[in-house]
Amino acid sequence: MIWNLCATFLDLGDAVSRNLALAHQDDCHISYGEETITESCLLEIHRRHPAIVKIKTFTKREEANNGADWEWHLVGRAYTFKMRVQAKRLAKGASRFSKLLTYRAAGAPHPQIKMLINDANAHSLYPAICLYSPNGAKKKWRTRAALPYPPGIEFGCLIGDASLVLDNDHSSLERICVPWHYLACSRPVASRWISKSPSIPSIAALNGDEEMEGRGISLTPADWALGSGLSELRESYESRRIMGAIQIDGRGLS
Numbered sequence: 001m002i003w004n005l006c007a008t009f010l011d012l013g014d015a016v017s018r019n020l021a022l023a024h025q026d027d028c029h030i031s032y033g034e035e036t037i038t039e040s041c042l043l044e045i046h047r048r049h050p051a052i053v054k055i056k057t058f059t060k061r062e063e064a065n066n067g068a069d070w071e072w073h074l075v076g077r078a079y080t081f082k083m084r085v086q087a088k089r090l091a092k093g094a095s096r097f098s099k100l101l102t103y104r105a106a107g108a109p110h111p112q113i114k115m116l117i118n119d120a121n122a123h124s125l126y127p128a129i130c131l132y133s134p135n136g137a138k139k140k141w142r143t144r145a146a147l148p149y150p151p152g153i154e155f156g157c158l159i160g161d162a163s164l165v166l167d168n169d170h171s172s173l174e175r176i177c178v179p180w181h182y183l184a185c186s187r188p189v190a191s192r193w194i195s196k197s198p199s200i201p202s203i204a205a206l207n208g209d210e211e212m213e214g215r216g217i218s219l220t221p222a223d224w225a226l227g228s229g230l231s232e233l234r235e236s237y238e239s240r241r242i243m244g245a246i247q248i249d250g251r252g253l254s
Helices: 005-023 034-050 111-123 169-175 236-241
Strands: 053-057 070-075 078-087 124-134 159-161 177-179 216-219 244-249
Touching: 034 078, 034 124, 034 244, 070 124, 078 111, 111 124, 124 169, 159 169, 169 216, 177 236
Parallel strands: 070 244, 078 124
Antiparallel strands: 053 244, 070 078, 078 216, 124 159, 159 177
């Protein structure tokens, strides 16, 4: 089967939602944690799109000191968007993400989410929170027949601005997030930005002719090639304890 990038993000978001619902059943004893979900999704994105995706892993010490799991680079013809992503999974039967604002790894000077925001800001990256949850836990982003997507599709991966996180309530967090396929799927010009404030662009916007600015956004170098900077910056990435980076070359996408 030939997948386009939009379909892949839709499919994986649906799979995460359904797998979490299954893992939360009383007769299932699989934790299906953040690291498993993240690595499974990244692996599948790479498997389906090897010509436009590059993944590089560095170290697993990242979370303790930075609070960020992965760095994402979305590359368009005009602009590149780089974000630092911290993933969190909703626990069974919960309506809140436990210790989202307060969890502090041993030896860390600040809570994990604060470390994420500080490190992203220090390196001109967008601080992103990615929330994994089943469809039944949602309110705003619960699947509805009227939505312009394949019938029954579920949105298991929500992404938003970590600096806007004020509490750990799922319904509150939904209001500052959107399903992660908004990064990859084409939308009308009026909704190229995936939040009310122009902060996270879609690949379509990165390929556009409109002038853009904001956190994590830079001009795409004319000589940029897939994999650029990853090996050369390995020492820097390891010193900052980044777990890994994914590059998605969207220059040929619309």
